[in-house]
Amino acid sequence: MKDHQAHLIELSYDNNILSFGDFTLKSGRKSPYFFNSGLFKSGDVLAAVANSFAQTIIDSPELEFDIILGPAYKGIPLAAVTLVKLAEKNPEKYGALEYAYNRKEKKDHGEGGNTVGGTLKGKRVLILDDVMTAGTAIRESLSIIQAEGGLLAGVLLILDRQERMVEFDHSMIAQVKKEFGVPVISIITLTDIVQYFTGKLPEENIKKIQDYISLYKAKPIAE
Numbered sequence: 299m300k301d302h303q304a305h306l307i308e309l310s311y312d313n314n315i316l317s318f319g320d321f322t323l324k325s326g327r328k329s330p331y332f333f334n335s336g337l338f339k340s341g342d343v344l345a346a347v348a349n350s351f352a353q354t355i356i357d358s359p360e361l362e363f364d365i366i367l368g369p370a371y372k373g374i375p376l377a378a379v380t381l382v383k384l385a386e387k388n389p390e391k392y393g394a395l396e397y398a399y400n401r402k403e404k405k406d407h408g409e410g411g412n413t414v415g416g417t418l419k420g421k422r423v424l425i426l427d428d429v430m431t432a433g434t435a436i437r438e439s440l441s442i443i444q445a446e447g448g449l450l451a452g453v454l455l456i457l458d459r460q461e462r463m464v465e466f467d468h469s470m471i472a473q474v475k476k477e478f479g480v481p482v483i484s485i486i487t488l489t490d491i492v493q494y495f496t497g498k499l500p501e502e503n504i505k506k507i508q509d510y511i512s513l514y515k516a517k518p519i520a521e
């Protein structure tokens with residue numbers, strides 16, 4: 299595990315962003331842990347997230363894109379801080395990079411349109427989002443890109459929970475790779491979380507996560 303990954307896990311735990319207990323997910327699954335990016339509210343945490351996102355982009359040359367899409371609401375600040383960090387790290391390459399986000403509400407006056415920021419039309423779009431579980435949120439982002447005439451270039455997440463979709467045994471990551479042939483990359487995965495906390499958390503917490511993994515872990519996609 300790289301330093302920035304371990305630092306992000308540690309900061310997330312210290313700020314109750316990553317917590318252990320009993321949670322009900324969007325998919326209806328009961329989970330022994332939850333990652334709440336709604337609690338990214340202080341400068342030091344946002345700086346760490348921005349640094350991890352930017353570093354992951356720099357370390358992943360297979361991510362070839364023209365614009366970043368930060369899906370409303372939680373993806374919006376994440377995309378903005380990441381753009382700033384990329385421009386700081388490499389102004390020549392990233393200084394003019396743009397981002398866009400969608401509106402949740404339809405707008406029919408003013409400048410109109412359902413996205414704000416750079417235009418997606420004809421561009422290779424990198425989706426930047428917080429967490430993937432069963433893949434519903436990513437589906438919404440894919441339909442925004444399609445509606446605006448963009449091309450999916452890849453997906454970048456903070457946490458990949460490595461779970462299967464609701465209707466299939468494989469993950470949304472496998473589905474996106476098969477359908478679009480693009481990379482789906484995360485800063486951290488559930489495997490990293492288990493590795494980081496083994497020996498640090500009570501064994502009971504780790505055991506609950508292992509049981510959860512046995513129930514919902516994604517299987518390889520059927521050909």
Ligand SMILES: O=C(O)c1cc(=O)[nH]c(=O)n1[C@@H]1O[C@H](COP(=O)(O)O)[C@@H](O)[C@H]1O
Binds near residue numbers: 322335429432433436
């Ligand atoms: O409900 C979740 O699955 C979930 C788990 C978690 O640890 N953190 C978290 O934020 N979520 C929410 O669920 C979304 C991802 O779930 P899927 O749409 O099932 O992939 C995220 O965008 C969050 O809104």
